Amino acid sequence: MVRSLDGLVMAPVADQDAGQVGTRTRFTYHEREGRIWAEYAGGDIVHGHLVGTREGDRLDFRYVQLRTDGTTATGHCVSAVMALPDGRVRLEETWEWESRPGRGTSVVEQTAV
Template sequence: MARSLDGLTLAPVADQAPGQVGTRTRFAYREQDGTVWADYAGGDVVRGHLVGTREGDRIDFRYVQLGRDGTTSSGHCVSDVVALPDGRIRLVETWEWESQPGSGTSVVEELGA
């Protein structure tokens, strides 16, 4: 199993559609006893929160966010936790909006020291 996400800052490796998470978004992760949560902001996202559970190297969570345009959105995501050769963490994510149409995949990685 890859190491804990607790205290890590991760960022997307590519931009999503306008008004969504992008390369300027930063996720501040916490993890304790199988529970995972994070606050995130940056780019088109004013504020976002996620909460879920981790079993092994799989995270299942729900997220809500406020966009710069004043809209709120929510969805569901399942992420695979991958340990990179340099020791950093990568999350390979499959997500789906629940408040609007849309779904996709994304990758976020731990920022280097």
């Protein structure tokens, strides 16, 4: 199992569509006893939160965000936690909006070791 996510800062490796997280978005993760949460902001996101659980190297969480255009969005994500060869952490994510149509995949990686 990959080490704790607590205190890690992570960023997407590619931009998504407008109004979603992108390479300028930064996530600060927290983890305690199988619970995970994070705050995020940057790019088109003014403020976002995610909250969920971790079982082994699998995350399952819900997210809510406020975008620069003043709209909000919510969704669900399942992520596989992986260790990169250089020691950083990578999350391979499968997500789906709950507040509107749409789904996809994304990758976020730890910004520094």
